[in-house]
Amino acid sequence: xxxxxxxxxxxxxxxxxxxxxxxxxxxxxxxxxxxxxxxxxxxxxxxxxxxxxxxxxxxxxxxxxxxxxxxxxxxxxxxxxxxxxxxxxxxxxxxxxxxxxxxxxxxxxxxxxxxxxxxxxxxxxxxxxxxxxxxxxxxxxxxxxxxxxxxxxxxxxxxxxxxxxxxxxxxxxxxxxxxxxxxxxxxxxxxxxxxxxxxxxxxxxxxxxxxxxxxxxxxxxxxxxxxxxxxxxxxxxxxxxxxxxxxxxxxxxxxxxxxxxxxxxxxxxxxxxxxxxxxxxxxxxxxxxxxxxxxxxxxxxxxxxxxxxxxxxxxxxxxxxxxxxxxxxxxxxxxxxxxxxxxxxxxxxxxxxxxxxxxx
Amino acid sequence: xxxxxxxxxxxxxxxxxxxxxxxxxxxxxxxxxxxxxxxxxxxxxxxxxxxxxxxxxxxxxxxxxxxxxxxxxxxxxxxxxxxxxxxxxxxxxxxxxxxxxxxxxxxxxxxxxxxxxxxxxxxxxxxxxxxxxxxxxxxxxxxxxxxxxxxxxxxxxxxxxxxxxxxxxxxxxxxxxxxxxxxxxxxxxxxxxxxxxxxxxxxxxxxxxxxxxxxxxxxxxxxxxxxxxxxxxxxxxxxxxxxxxxxxxxxxxxxxxxxxxxxxxxxxxxxxxxxxxxxxxxxxxxxxxxxxxxxxxxxxxxxxxxxxxxxxxxxxxxxxxxxxxxxxxxxxxxxxxxxxxxxxxxxxxxxxxxxxxxxx
Numbered sequence: 226x227x228x229x230x231x232x233x234x235x236x237x238x239x240x241x242x243x244x245x246x247x248x249x250x251x252x253x254x255x256x257x258x259x260x261x262x263x264x265x266x267x268x269x270x271x272x273x274x275x276x277x278x279x280x281x282x283x284x285x286x287x288x289x290x291x292x293x294x295x296x297x298x299x300x301x302x303x304x305x306x307x308x309x310x311x312x313x314x315x316x317x318x319x320x321x322x323x324x325x326x327x328x329x330x331x332x333x334x335x336x337x338x339x340x341x342x343x344x345x346x347x348x349x350x351x352x353x354x355x356x357x358x359x360x361x362x363x364x365x366x367x368x369x370x371x372x373x374x375x376x377x378x379x380x381x382x383x384x385x386x387x388x389x390x391x392x393x394x395x396x397x398x399x400x401x402x403x404x405x406x407x408x409x410x411x412x413x414x415x416x417x418x419x420x421x422x423x424x425x426x427x428x429x430x431x432x433x434x435x436x437x438x439x440x441x442x443x444x445x446x447x448x449x450x451x452x453x454x455x456x457x458x459x460x461x462x463x464x465x466x467x468x469x470x471x472x473x474x475x476x477x478x479x480x481x482x483x484x485x486x487x488x489x490x491x492x493x494x495x496x497x498x499x500x501x502x503x504x505x506x507x508x509x510x511x512x513x514x515x516x517x518x519x520x521x522x523x524x525x526x527x528x529x530x531x532x533x534x535x536x537x538x539x540x541x542x543x544x545x546x547x548x549x550x551x552x553x554x555x556x557x558x559x560x561x562x563x564x565x566x567x568x569x570x571x572x573x574x575x576x577x578x579x580x581x582x583x584x585x
Numbered sequence: 586x587x588x589x590x591x592x593x594x595x596x597x598x599x600x601x602x603x604x605x606x607x608x609x610x611x612x613x614x615x616x617x618x619x620x621x622x623x624x625x626x627x628x629x630x631x632x633x634x635x636x637x638x639x640x641x642x643x644x645x646x647x648x649x650x651x652x653x654x655x656x657x658x659x660x661x662x663x664x665x666x667x668x669x670x671x672x673x674x675x676x677x678x679x680x681x682x683x684x685x686x687x688x689x690x691x692x693x694x695x696x697x698x699x700x701x702x703x704x705x706x707x708x709x710x711x712x713x714x715x716x717x718x719x720x721x722x723x724x725x726x727x728x729x730x731x732x733x734x735x736x737x738x739x740x741x742x743x744x745x746x747x748x749x750x751x752x753x754x755x756x757x758x759x760x761x762x763x764x765x766x767x768x769x770x771x772x773x774x775x776x777x778x779x780x781x782x783x784x785x786x787x788x789x790x791x792x793x794x795x796x797x798x799x800x801x802x803x804x805x806x807x808x809x810x811x812x813x814x815x816x817x818x819x820x821x822x823x824x825x826x827x828x829x830x831x832x833x834x835x836x837x838x839x840x841x842x843x844x845x846x847x848x849x850x851x852x853x854x855x856x857x858x859x860x861x862x863x864x865x866x867x868x869x870x871x872x873x874x875x876x877x878x879x880x881x882x883x884x885x886x887x888x889x890x891x892x893x894x895x896x897x898x899x900x901x902x903x904x905x906x907x908x909x910x911x912x913x914x915x916x917x918x919x920x921x922x923x924x925x926x927x928x929x930x931x932x933x934x935x936x937x938x939x940x941x942x943x944x945x
Contacts, residue, residue: 256906256907425783425810426809428905431905435910439909439910446910447885447888447910448888448914449785449786449843450785450809451785451810451841452843452914454849455915455918458845482811483809483810483811483812486847487846489846490846515819528807528809531903541901543893543894543895543901543903544896545783545791546616546792547616547792547799550796552808553806553808555815558815
């Protein structure tokens with residue numbers, strides 16, 4: 226991985242040509258070290274999702290799809306596959322794309338004789354991965370057009386984008402969702418600067434988004450999650466773009482915890498707020514996003530402990546919080562559609578109220 | 586420092602009886618170790634404020650007041666004292682109480698012969714410290730009455746308070762501002778639970794508020810700054826209470842970065858938002874809080890590096906952010922009066938719109 230101006234080159238997941246193994250970047254070790262992990266069993270695929278070696282809705286979807294293909298290679302019987310469909314879906318609760326990808330591979334196996342299932346499943350996982358890259362590239366083009374329009378209103382200065390968490394190439398099979406428009410606009414010469422929310426507790430912004438943007442030479446500045454409202458009040462943010470783990474067909478956006486606070490600040494300051502998602506992230510089954518989307522409650526240790534590099538360059542985990550203090554760690558929140566300006570999908574950008582007509 | 590049920594016992598600043606030295610708790614080392622620092626020169630006082638061994642508007646005010654008294658002991662001439670008035674005021678820019686305390690000591694010396702100035706200044710600093718404790722105790726009583734009223738609406742469950750940063754005993758000479766009502770209500774038997782915002786980048790919530798609340802046995806849970814909006818959406822917060830570094834007479838509240846985001850979420854969910862401050866924190870000179878209050882921009886290292894305790898119990902600093910990524914670190918933001926339900930001072934609680942009539 227050497228610096229490049231081409232974001233299409235960054236793939237955090239790729240299959241071996243022999244269809245027996247795929248590889249992922251272990252994102253728990255970034256930005257301090259770049260290590261890849263070979264995955265050749267469904268157990269390792271489930272482990273990678275659970276431990277967040279892979280994260281980001283599109284990427285965990287692709288990982289689960291390949292995981293089910295690996296399960297089919299071991300035993301393509303209906304009972305075994307059904308067990309792994311359930312097991313892989315249970316690894317994370319919030320992102321709808323995980324279940325979508327597993328179901329898509331399972332559906333592709335209907336009517337396929339067991340001896341052919343492993344190859345069919347592997348090919349379907351590959352299509353899911355390839356389609357993700359293509360969808361994100363299209364999201365990038367549609368989103369970049371919106372960014373150019375906003376910049377045209379003040380061509381004398383760079384466009385100021387704020388993003389939360391990591392919805393970049395590392396969150397997908399390629400390009401990213403929220404960052405795809407940034408990459409496409411930057412490649413096309415639009416002057417752009419990205420405010421990167423740190424994104425506590427797992428710091429995907431400071432660890433992953435900052436790493437990606439530095440990698441591709443996109444000007445950016447890391448800020449704590451608390452800073453975005455102040456920046457918006459002072460005219461230092463032109464647009465907010467985030468990804469999402471699930472978007473209800475009503476236009477409510479479930480994404481990393483803290484997204485709702487940024488959407489409130491954007492609305493309070495008249496700043497457009499975009500969610501960029503492949504259409505497979507839109508959930509047609511949710512009637513009330515606030516009641517029906519399961520919000521993952523993760524371990525308090527993710528808040529109490531943090532990983533960094535000491536002055537000798539050694540990566541260490543340190544505890545931040547007094548031993549006697551309990552910790553809660555909800556991982557996602559829901560931003561109501563009324564605070565969302567546009568949903569950007571591979572088919573174009575629309576108001577959240579149009580989702581049902583377009584995708585319902 | 587052993588656990589106690591009496592929050593009036595926690596003093597992060599106290600003078601020696603010989604009027605030559607005062608002591609502070611080094612808050613950069615909490616919650617990992619409890620170390621006190623003896624201060625016997627104005628240089629050490631300025632250093633304690635600049636390096637945030639002491640922080641919190643009331644506490645830095647008292648520290649600066651004693652610092653000026655130590656300067657008067659060394660040389661009570663007008664030139665020397667004028668230099669130290671300027672030097673001490675320059676240590677932090679945002680909290681109005683710092684300048685207020687320095688000016689008050691300086692004013693007390695007007696017409697005092699130089700040989701008597703050190704004793705006069707020391708006595709005035711002591712009055713500032715004592716008045717702070719008394720004001721905060723009164724804030725506690727007025728605020729506790731508001732908390733009881735809110736709890737009366739749902740007496741079947743504990744009152745859920747959310748606070749940002751540390752406006753507890755450690756931020757003042759005693760009792761705290763935002764936490765004084767919590768302590769008074771808890772002591773009176775009100776069932777109460779506090780959500781403690783971590784408060785990046787310096788983690789005053791996770792490090793100091795959690796430590797204080799554990800110390801006094803007040804039920805609490807630490808959450809990342811991103812979580813508050815989600816908790817409010819789900820009915821898990823009844824009231825938000827914060828302190829402030831400066832409140833404009835129009836009712837705009839300048840406080841730790843991120844306060845504005847919590848105020849937006851409180852307003853969006855119909856939850857009362859209180860700022861608890863001694864009246865000396867109200868600035869009558871500010872015409873436009875967003876333009877006129879200087880927002881301190883602190884070192885990016887506060888974001889890039891963090892201090893914690895490793896698994897061997899050793900306190901270490903670790904770097905979180907890739908070397909190639911710039912960092913910005915604005916330390917405060919301004920919450921507009923329209924988002925503030927009540928300002929609680931030692932004289933009682935009022936709507937922000939009443940401040941000018943009461944204190945203008």
